[in-house]
Amino acid sequence: MPNKGYPASYYAATANSASARSELQDNKQVDVCVIGAGYTGLSTALFLLEKGYSVVVLEAAKVGFGASGRNGGQIVNSYSRDLDSIERTASAAAAKLIGEMAFEGGRIIRERVARYGIQCDLKDGGVFAAFNQKQMRHLETQKALWERYGYPHLELLDDQGIRQVVACDRYIGGMLDKHGGHIHPLNLALGEAAAVESLGGAIHEHSPAIRIERGETPLVHTPMGTVRAKFVVVAGNAYLGNLVPELAAKSMPCGTQVIATEPLTEELAHSLLPQDYCVEDCNYLLDYYRIGADKRLIYGGGVVYGARDPADIESIIRPKMLKTFPQLEKVKIDYAWTGNFLLTLSRLPQVGRLGSNIYYSQGCSGHGVTYTHVAGKVLAEAISGQAERFDAFASLPHYPFPGGQRFQVPLSALGAMYYNLRDRLGF
Numbered sequence: 001m002p003n004k005g006y007p008a009s010y011y012a013a014t015a016n017s018a019s020a021r022s023e024l025q026d027n028k029q030v031d032v033c034v035i036g037a038g039y040t041g042l043s044t045a046l047f048l049l050e051k052g053y054s055v056v057v058l059e060a061a062k063v064g065f066g067a068s069g070r071n072g073g074q075i076v077n078s079y080s081r082d083l084d085s086i087e088r089t090a091s092a093a094a095a096k097l098i099g100e101m102a103f104e105g106g107r108i109i110r111e112r113v114a115r116y117g118i119q120c121d122l123k124d125g126g127v128f129a130a131f132n133q134k135q136m137r138h139l140e141t142q143k144a145l146w147e148r149y150g151y152p153h154l155e156l157l158d159d160q161g162i163r164q165v166v167a168c169d170r171y172i173g174g175m176l177d178k179h180g181g182h183i184h185p186l187n188l189a190l191g192e193a194a195a196v197e198s199l200g201g202a203i204h205e206h207s208p209a210i211r212i213e214r215g216e217t218p219l220v221h222t223p224m225g226t227v228r229a230k231f232v233v234v235a236g237n238a239y240l241g242n243l244v245p246e247l248a249a250k251s252m253p254c255g256t257q258v259i260a261t262e263p264l265t266e267e268l269a270h271s272l273l274p275q276d277y278c279v280e281d282c283n284y285l286l287d288y289y290r291i292g293a294d295k296r297l298i299y300g301g302g303v304v305y306g307a308r309d310p311a312d313i314e315s316i317i318r319p320k321m322l323k324t325f326p327q328l329e330k331v332k333i334d335y336a337w338t339g340n341f342l343l344t345l346s347r348l349p350q351v352g353r354l355g356s357n358i359y360y361s362q363g364c365s366g367h368g369v370t371y372t373h374v375a376g377k378v379l380a381e382a383i384s385g386q387a388e389r390f391d392a393f394a395s396l397p398h399y400p401f402p403g404g405q406r407f408q409v410p411l412s413a414l415g416a417m418y419y420n421l422r423d424r425l426g427f
């Protein structure tokens with residue numbers, strides 16, 4: 001059964017079948033050892049294999065066990081912080097490169113889906129929904145900003161326009177990204193893993209990297225084997241723990257929760273989201289939703305700082321769903337699950353190199369479906385000697401969260417409450 005070994009979720013229950021992958025039980029030698037089989041690890045492995053490198057991927061649990069197999073499935077362009085904040089943070093040259101990459105992830109996903117025949121219910125179109133004039137002005141600015149980087153696929157929606165794409169009267173307008181979209185996230189990861197294997201890459205599940213012996217050719221240890229490699233790519237994101245202590249200090253795992261309703265009638269599903277676009281609102285703590293392939297509404301929202309698993313997910317997310325769609329009062333919730341993403345203080349990805357041969361990318365802070373696919377390409381480029389785009393990301397500064405290990409969680413939650421209050425008051 002493909003869903004054995006995954007936490008219960010709608011995605012695990014509807015995963016395409018995949019054969020079980022063996023644990024690492026011997027000593028291997030390859031060009032690159034990738035730690036983590038989420039999108040970052042799989043995308044990196046795929047780009048490296050396409051360039052002719054030999055690759056082993058070590059996965060502590062199952063392919064797509066982490067955020068990549070549990071997320072909202074929304075293909076959102078750009079980054080968790082938009083290009084204007086990158087322009088303020090990075091050098092002009094780095095900001096230009098990062099800006100040009102902001103729309104590449106969606107293209108990579110579509111190209112991968114087509115080339116490797118991945119069945120993941122890919123649909124086009126994503127909407128940002130605004131509750132107030134301030135958010136609407138922000139969308140206008142965002143449109144101009146993205147257009148400045150050569151991205152012409154946006155359309156502003158007024159109050160009539162938003163009602164034609166989502167049956168919710170809380171929004172005053174929004175913006176359609178025609179090249180946004182949505183996917184079954186676990187099936188995308190499983191399809192990418194199959195593509196890795198089709199090119200000769202090996203993936204070992206239930207094979208956590210427990211120690212990296214650094215040096216000229218690092219040695220990665222798992223409980224029952226080792227991988228000697230010229231390069232190591234650390235792609236464990238919010239599930240990495242303390243394997244690389246330098247990384248843990250400047251990032252914080254956070255949870256976010258998702259529910260899936262029972263299958264809706266064709267008519268009801270169509271009435272909620274007539275064009276079948278996915279939607280996220282413009283709040284700091286945002287809600288995101290879409291209709292899945294079998295007509296369930298898949299609805300996520302909220303953030304748990306420090307990634308404690310909430311006891312009753314349905315009681316947190318269902319009220320949010322009903323606020324958006326009161327017409328679903330009588331609809332049953334079939335699935336509820338949680339997943340962890342990795343937050344950085346700047347909400348920009350944490351990318352870099354430890355010594356000369358251990359590379360990492362993590363911490364895309366909420367929006368990562370597209371970024372992680374670009375990251376794979378950029379890491380593979382750097383390993384093969386073209387580090388210009390990697391260096392642009394690596395130049396972004398990162399800082400520890402205020403409050404240290406002890407107080408970073410309550411202080412961040414307090415900060416989020418402040419922004420949430422501002423959203424609710426429309427400031």
Ligand SMILES: Cc1cc2nc3c(=O)[nH]c(=O)nc-3n(C[C@H](O)[C@H](O)[C@H](O)COP(=O)(O)OP(=O)(O)OC[C@H]3O[C@@H](n4cnc5c(N)ncnc54)[C@H](O)[C@@H]3O)c2cc1C
Pocket residue numbers: 035036037038039040041058059060061062063064065066067068069070071072073074075076207208209210235236237238239240241243255256257258288300338339340341361362364365366367368369370372
């Ligand atoms: C509930 C939820 C909803 C989200 N919704 C969206 C969305 O709609 N759109 C969007 O753009 N982004 C969304 N995100 C964010 C997005 O899913 C992530 O940014 C992205 O999937 C991160 O991919 P990753 O490969 O870096 O990490 P992950 O997918 O978390 O993968 C890391 C993998 O590494 C493995 N691992 C960790 N440590 C080790 C080790 N020591 N040895 C071996 N393996 C290890 C883990 O088991 C895991 O499989 C969401 C995230 C969550 C949690």
